[in-house]
Structure formats: structure tokens, C-alpha cells
Amino acid sequence: MALTGVQIFKLLPKTNCKKCGHPTCLAFAMKLAQRQATVDACPDMSEDASQTLGAAAEPPVRTVVFGTGAYACTMGEETVLFRHEKKFVRPTVIAVRIADTESDSEIEATLRAVADSEIDRIGQKLRIDAMFVENSSGNSERYQQVLGMINASAPEVPLILGVHDPVTAGAALKQVGDRKPLLYGITSSNAERMAPVAALWKVPVGVAGRGLAALSELTQKVKSLGISDMVIDSGVRSAAGILRDNTLIRRAAIRKNIKSLGFPVITFAGRDDAMLEVLAAMLGIAKYSAVVVLSSVEQWRNLALFTFRQNIYTDPQVPMQVEQKIYTIGEPTPESPVIITTNFSLTYFIVAGEIENCRVPAWLAVMDCEGMSVLTAWAAGKFTPVKIAQFIQGSGIEERLTRKELVIPGYVAILSGALEEKLPGWTITVGPREANALPAFLKNRNA
Amino acid sequence: MAFIEPKETFPGSIYTVTLGTERTVTFGGENVFAFHGFEGKIPHAPVIAYEVQDSLPDDWPPAVHDIYAGVSGDPAAWAQFCQDELRAQAIALRLLSTHPDRGDRSASHAAKTVSDVLAAISVPLIIIGSSHIEKDAEVLVAAAEAAQGRKCALGKAQENNYKTIAAAAMANDHLLIALSELDINLCKQLNILITQMGFSRQRIIIDPMCSALGYGLDYTWSVMERIRLAALAQNDAMMQQPMLGDVGIVAWKTKEAQAAESEMPRWGSPERRGIAWESMTAGSMMMCGAELLIMRHPKAVASLERFSEELAVQEAG
Numbered sequence: 001m002a003l004t005g006v007q008i009f010k011l012l013p014k015t016n017c018k019k020c021g022h023p024t025c026l027a028f029a030m031k032l033a034q035r036q037a038t039v040d041a042c043p044d045m046s047e048d049a050s051q052t053l054g055a056a057a058e059p060p061v062r063t064v065v066f067g068t069g070a071y072a073c074t075m076g077e078e079t080v081l082f083r084h085e086k087k088f089v090r091p092t093v094i095a096v097r098i099a100d101t102e103s104d105s106e107i108e109a110t111l112r113a114v115a116d117s118e119i120d121r122i123g124q125k126l127r128i129d130a131m132f133v134e135n136s137s138g139n140s141e142r143y144q145q146v147l148g149m150i151n152a153s154a155p156e157v158p159l160i161l162g163v164h165d166p167v168t169a170g171a172a173l174k175q176v177g178d179r180k181p182l183l184y185g186i187t188s189s190n191a192e193r194m195a196p197v198a199a200l201w202k203v204p205v206g207v208a209g210r211g212l213a214a215l216s217e218l219t220q221k222v223k224s225l226g227i228s229d230m231v232i233d234s235g236v237r238s239a240a241g242i243l244r245d246n247t248l249i250r251r252a253a254i255r256k257n258i259k260s261l262g263f264p265v266i267t268f269a270g271r272d273d274a275m276l277e278v279l280a281a282m283l284g285i286a287k288y289s290a291v292v293v294l295s296s297v298e299q300w301r302n303l304a305l306f307t308f309r310q311n312i313y314t315d316p317q318v319p320m321q322v323e324q325k326i327y328t329i330g331e332p333t334p335e336s337p338v339i340i341t342t343n344f345s346l347t348y349f350i351v352a353g354e355i356e357n358c359r360v361p362a363w364l365a366v367m368d369c370e371g372m373s374v375l376t377a378w379a380a381g382k383f384t385p386v387k388i389a390q391f392i393q394g395s396g397i398e399e400r401l402t403r404k405e406l407v408i409p410g411y412v413a414i415l416s417g418a419l420e421e422k423l424p425g426w427t428i429t430v431g432p433r434e435a436n437a438l439p440a441f442l443k444n445r446n447a
Numbered sequence: 448m449a450f451i452e453p454k455e456t457f458p459g460s461i462y463t464v465t466l467g468t469e470r471t472v473t474f475g476g477e478n479v480f481a482f483h484g485f486e487g488k489i490p491h492a493p494v495i496a497y498e499v500q501d502s503l504p505d506d507w508p509p510a511v512h513d514i515y516a517g518v519s520g521d522p523a524a525w526a527q528f529c530q531d532e533l534r535a536q537a538i539a540l541r542l543l544s545t546h547p548d549r550g551d552r553s554a555s556h557a558a559k560t561v562s563d564v565l566a567a568i569s570v571p572l573i574i575i576g577s578s579h580i581e582k583d584a585e586v587l588v589a590a591a592e593a594a595q596g597r598k599c600a601l602g603k604a605q606e607n608n609y610k611t612i613a614a615a616a617m618a619n620d621h622l623l624i625a626l627s628e629l630d631i632n633l634c635k636q637l638n639i640l641i642t643q644m645g646f647s648r649q650r651i652i653i654d655p656m657c658s659a660l661g662y663g664l665d666y667t668w669s670v671m672e673r674i675r676l677a678a679l680a681q682n683d684a685m686m687q688q689p690m691l692g693d694v695g696i697v698a699w700k701t702k703e704a705q706a707a708e709s710e711m712p713r714w715g716s717p718e719r720r721g722i723a724w725e726s727m728t729a730g731s732m733m734m735c736g737a738e739l740l741i742m743r744h745p746k747a748v749a750s751l752e753r754f755s756e757e758l759a760v761q762e763a764g
């Protein structure tokens with residue numbers, strides 16, 4: 001539970017020695033309470049005090065990382081239940097399940113699909129983030145064989161090892177321990193034997209218990225065995241169960257400061273019906289799952305889930321936006337048209353994508369409208385003839401043109417008259433409404 | 448320390464609404480967030496209405512257009528097909544061709560369409576204009592009269608035309624859909640204005656404005672969560688109406704639901720993509736509290752129904 005400044009003050013040495021850079025211990029306490037200072041700034045703090053304060057400063061949902069390098073997956077750190085309160089910070093890890101009972105060719109196909117899963121959406125490169133490799137065969141040799149295939153063809157993808165036998169886990173970690181996988185893992189029946197394996201390889205663990213009470217006890221036990229980095233699973237698989245347990249876990253961690261449930265949650269979305277699976281995965285992404293495990297990789301489903309995750313994890317206060325400037329598409333000449341739009345990322349990437357597709361060189365003038373779409377910006381009075389004219393004239397583009405033609409979005413055709421007045425020497429052309437009609441429009445115009 | 452589940456209860460609850468006369472649908476009535484049956488009561492499941500248009504759906508992509516190929520020229524036949532073949536719980540008739548840019552058909556023509564559709568079905572009808580402020584004020588009055596006695600949902604009433612539409616709904620015993628654009632304050636304000644006319648607050652359905660997956664969904668999501676929070680936690684009587692998600696029209700307009708595989712080879716099957724787009728947009732609305740959804744593709748509807756059932760059945764915990 002967050003402590004108040006006065007509560008913190010009581011724990012400090014009260015000597016006002018100023019070594020922390022603050023005039024008094026009380027002033028330092030106030031800064032700590034506002035999280036504008038860190039405990040280690042005071043060199044004279046007692047061991048007890050620094051532990052108490054350190055624990056209070058920990059995020060309610062623990063930060064847990066698996067995988068290494070640029071593709072490592074960071075989870076936890078969430079502080080709210082609703083995204084309008086504050087941005088959700090750690091986008092759900094989307095993983096695909098591989099069972100070692102599948103044939104080699106099936107596994108190879110999944111590995112290829114994962115490698116090929118990257119999609120670019122509004123400037124973000126999104127892909128299947130991790131693989132959940134399950135020891136369904138119960139056979140250690142087969143499991144190692146599969147991990148060998150993965151090491152060979154997918155050396156960078158973060159792994160979750162679905163293993164319950166400590167001996168198999170130990171052998172597997174010999175093979176992939178340096179990739180810092182998540183060892184999933186620990187149940188009430190293997191905790192004592194599994195914990196040392198995880199500790200030896202310094203990997204985070206997945207902890208599965210039936211129901212929240214049992215799970216909370218189990219995480220405390222695992223902690224007492226020396227392991228702090230956990231991802232939890234309450235055993236539910238139905239949509240109702242996922243919604244209930246994930247909600248109760250998030251509330252327990254954030255509102256009640258129950259440390260034994262303050263861990264990222266893993267959810268298994270696998271369903272026989274692919275469409276139902278996409279909805280179950282959606283539920284996990286929206287409702288607090290740190291990892292969602294899918295049963296297979298399908299392009300249409302990736303696109304839908306990546307897009308949904310982007311929507312949920314975007315900052316509700318600040319729309320995603322791009323820099324105001326004149327972008328060049330292809331190699332525009334002094335004769336090329338100037339196409340204007342707003343700096344909302346979604347708008348920019350849609351429009352730029354369509355112009356690129358049709359290979360007509362153009363100047364794309366992207367105007368700062370605080371990240372609003374064309375119509376929103378127009379309705380909010382940000383995308384007006386006066387402001388557009390100011391932007392165009394101040395951008396320096398006029399010196400680079402011999403033919404001044406400005407193409408405006410069809411939805412704001414109403415601006416064209418006033419723009420002609422405000423931009424002397426320019427021809428104002430009303431473009432189509434939807435960006436997907438831009439290629440045909442630009443090609444015809446050139447012909 | 449024994450673990451106590453941090454369940455929550457709220458002072459507020461959502462009004463219960465019934466549409467239709469012969470066959471009816473009832474939704475609302477819950478006193479918790481969507482599908483939080485583990486901590487409160489949820490007497491009714493969300494209702495899905497199939498969308499029918501009064502003119503050829505020539506801007507619907509083939510994946511969904513083809514399903515209605517034999518009937519889409521005739522709204523009554525189309526509605527009947529949805530009721531009898533697709534087992535629709537309700538029909539949503541969109542009077543799109545009354546829009547000045549989409550055919551500009553007259554109010555009396557719209558009234559005739561409404562009568563024909565009503566004669567063909569026994570399930571409840573939702574009547575939606577073309578979202579043209581002035582034209583809707585005319586068209587929906589005629590439509591409301593033509594549907595008198597069938598207890599339809601009529602809309603969408605907006606800030607600049609609610610008076611006429613609400614009056615017509617009241618005079619002809621219909622419920623009213625009130626549309627505000629992604630703004631909780633404007634939403635509440637509109638409900639207040641409508642009730643000030645003497646319209647019952649228990650007969651309004653909120654349309655917070657649906658946006659598609661990838662195209663503003665995040666805004667609709669948070670506005671809906673905030674409206675529901677105000678209804679439940681603050682017990683705000685002007686926010687306790689059930690909500691509508693007008694899904695099909697926004698979902699099938701997206702590039703993701705339309706582009707051919709040859710155009711976007713990395714996006715996979717266009718049919719499944721389109722169905723997924725509609726299912727996920729609808730699923731989002733449902734999870735944020737929408738009790739009434741308007742959809743187009745039978746496979747998307749089927750997935751959503753199964754998902755809704757799976758969300759409603761509590762496992763032993």
C-alpha cells in the first residue's frame with residue numbers, strides 16, 4: 001500500500017543532514033510519497049526502513065521479463081482497472097502453442113508462420129511475440145528434439161516452456177536457459193522440486209493453482225522457495241472464468257495491495273472454433289492478461305488481435321501522432337501535387353500507404369492537428385482554411401514548386417472555396433473521400 | 448491470511464427494456480458490469496439484431512453481400528429471411544435511401560417500407576434513419592406512425608433533431624435511440640433534454656457511437672466504460688439506459704473487412720478477416736456494456752452468441 005509522507009517520515013533518521021539533496025527529512029519524505037525521489041538517495045536509512053519503503057514502492061503488479069535482447073517480453077507494472085484512468089502500459093504478449101506431440105513438419109510450419117507473422121500497422125511492427133512449447137508427450141528426449149528445432153530456426157523468439165517434470169525442465173534449460181524462457185511450471189505438487197531448477201537458471205516461472213485462494217497460497221510458497229518472478233494461472237479456461245479471475249486478481253493487486261496476486265497473468269485462449277478463439281483472446285487482451293496463448297498462427301487472426309491490442313493499449317489522453325512536415329512519397333518534382341492531411345497516425349499511415357501503392361510521386365503535407373483525424377480536426381476547428389494556409393505558406397514548399405496544386409480530403413470539400421482565397425496562386429483540388437480511392441484518382445489525374 | 452475475493456457491488460442498475468409486441472426481446476436490468484455475474488445479477492443476455500437496408504447493399508463487400516443476394520432487393524423479403532432462415536431475434540431496418548446523397552426517397556416511401564417489413568415479421572423491429580439530421584426528422588416521424596403499436600426502437604435522435612423524433616416515438620409508443628458522438632457529457636445532456644420533454648428515461652437506448660476495430664474503437668470503448676461506471680457506481684439516473692452498438696455498418700466499411708487477398712497478401716483470408724472484424728467490434732461493445740447490437744454476417748452473429756453464452760455461464764470457482 002502506498003505510504004503517506006508522514007508515515008514515511010517516521011521511518012527516516014530525522015537528522016536533516018541534507019545528504020539526500022533535500023533540506024529536511026520531511027521534505028525528502030514528501031518527495032518519496034509522490035514518487036519523485038528514490039529510497040537509496042538517503043545513505044543513513046536503517047535496513048528495516050529501506051525494506052519497508054522499498055516494498056511500498058514496488059508496483060502493484062510485479063515487473064516480469066522473459067526472453068532476451070530486442071524481442072524480450074516485459075509484463076506487469078499496470079496500475080489501473082480502466083484504460084480511461086491511465087494508459088495500460090505493457091501490451092499483452094501474444095504467444096502461440098507448439099506441442100511436442102505434433103509432427104516435425106507441423107512444428108516447422110508453425111515456426112515459419114511465426115517468423116513470417118510481422119505486420120506493420122500505423123508505424124508499429126507487430127508480430128507473434130512468443131512461443132509456448134508444451135511437453136505434451138511427457139517424453140524428455142522428444143522435448144529436447146523440438147527445442148533443438150526451435151534453437152535452429154527461431155533463435156530469438158522468447159519461449160515459454162510448458163513442462164511440469166523437474167528433470168525434463170532441467171534438461172530443457174540446459175538447451176535454452178540462456179534465452180531466459182518462462183518456465184511454466186510450478187503447481188502445488190511439484191513446487192519444491194521445480195523451484196531449485198528455476199533458481200539455478202535464474203528464469204521466471206509460471207505458477208498454476210486451482211482457484212484464487214489456492215493460487216495465492218502457492219505464490220507465497222514459491223516466494224519462500226526463493227523465487228520472486230512469477231506469472232500466474234488460476235486454472236480457468238472458459239470466458240466467464242477468465243473475466244472473473246482476471247478482474248478479481250487485478251483488483252486484489254491494485255485496490256487491496258495483495259502481493260500474493262500482484263503478478264502478470266497468463267491466459268490460454270485455445271478453442272476448436274477459430275472465431276471463438278479470437279474472441280477469447282480479445283477478452284484476455286482487454287481484461288488484464290499479460291500473456292495470451294493461441295492454438296495456431298493465422299494471418300487474419302493476427303491482424304485482428306494486433307489491431308485490438310493497439311486500440312486497448314494506446315494512450316487515452318494522447319492520440320498516436322506523427323510529426324508535422326512535408327513528407328515526400330516517391331521522388332516528387334516541382335510539378336507533383338501537394339496532398340494535405342492531418343497528423344493523426346492512423347490517418348497519415350492510411351493516406352501515405354495508398355499513395356505509395358499507386359507509385360505516383362507526391363508531396364504529402366501533414367499538418368499538426370494534435371493527432372486528430374481529418375473530420376475530427378475539422379469539427380474541432382483545427383483544420384481550417386486559415387490554419388492550412390499558414391501551414392502551407394510557412395512550410396517552404398512553395399519555393400520547390402512550379403505548379404501549385406493542393407489536393408484536399410473529400411470529406412472537407414467545403415473548405416475549397418475559402419482555401420482558394422487564402423492561398424493565392426494555388427489550385428485547390430477536392431480529392432475523394434476515402435483514401436482507398438486515392439490511387440485511381442491520382443493516376444487519372446496524371447493521365 | 449485467508450484470501451477474500453474483492454467483489455464489488457453498486458448502488459445503480461440498468462433499466463430493463465422490452466421491444467416488440469408479438470414476439471419480444473428484453474434486455475438490460477443488470478446491476479454490475481457486463482458479464483460480471485459473479486458479483487451481481489444479469490437477468491438478460493445481449494440481443495443481436497440483423498441489419499436490413501431499404502435499398503441494395505451495393506457497398507457491402509461480397510463476403511457479407513452474397514448472403515443476402517436473393518433477397519436484398521426487397522426489404523420485407525430480406526427481413527423475413529433473417530427472421531426465418533437466420534433465426535434473428537430482432538431486425539434493424541436502416542432507411543438509408545432517404546439520405547439526400549443516397550437516393551433521397553421520401554418519408555412516405557419510407558413509411559411504406561416500414562409497413563411492408565412489419566407485415567413480414569413478428570420479431571421486434573428497430574428503425575434507423577439515414578443519419579441526416581433534417582431528413583431523419585421527417586422520415587422517422589412517418590416511420591413511427593407506420594409502426595404504431597409495434598413497440599419498435601426508433602432512431603437515431605441527435606442533439607439537433609431529437610424533439611421531433613422523440614415526440615413521434617412518444618405518440619406512437621416506441622422506444623428512442625439517442626445518439627451522441629463519443630462524449631459522455633453530451634450523452635447525458637441529450638438524455639436530460641429528451642426527458643425534459645416528458646419522455647420516459649426508461650424508454651431511451653443510448654448510442655454512444657460505435658467505432659470499428661482499429662478505427663476509433665478505443666474511444667468508443669472508454670466512453671462506454673465511463674457511461675456504465677456513472678450508471679452503476681454514481682447511480683446516475685440519466686446514464687442508466689441500455690446501450691446500443693451499431694456494429695455492422697462500421698466494421699464492414701474498414702479496409703481490413705474489404706481488401707482482397709491479392710491486395711493485402713499478409714492479411715490472410717478476406718472472408719474470415721471481415722467476420723473477425725465484425726465479431727471483435729461487436730464483442731468489444733458487448734464487453735463494455737452494450738445490450739443491443741446491430742450486425743450483418745450470420746457467422747459473426749453465431750460467434751458472438753456463443754461467446755456471450757460462454758461469458759454468462761459461471762464455472763464453479
Ligand code: B12
Binds near residue numbers: 432630662
Ligand atoms: C474517434 C473519433 C473522435 C475522437 C478523436 C480521434 C482522433 N484522434 O481524431 C474523439 C472522441 C476525441 C472525437 C472528438 C470529436 N469528434 Co469525432 N470522431 C471520431 C470517429 C469515430 C473516428 C475518427 C477516425 O479515427 N477516423 C479514421 C481516420 C483515418 O479518418 P480520416 O482522418 O478522416 O481519414 C480518412 C479520410 O478522410 C481519408 N483522407 C484522409 N486524409 C486525406 C487526404 C486526402 C487528400 C484525401 C483525398 C483523403 C484523405 O482517408 C482516411 C480513410 O479513408 C469519427 C466518425 C467516423 N467514423 O469517421 C468521429 C467524427 C469525426 N467526430 C465528429 C465530431 C463532431 C467530434 C467532436 C466535435 C464532437 C464531440 N464529441 O465533442 C469532437 C471534436 C474534437 C474535440 N473538440 O476535441 C464528427 C464530425 C462531424 C462532421 N462531419 O463534422 C464525426 C464524423 C462523427 C459523426 N458525426 O459521425 N472524435
Ligand code: SF4
Binds near residue numbers: 019020022024025041
Ligand atoms: S539524507 Fe536521509 S537523514 Fe539526511 S536529510 Fe535526507 S532523509 Fe534525512
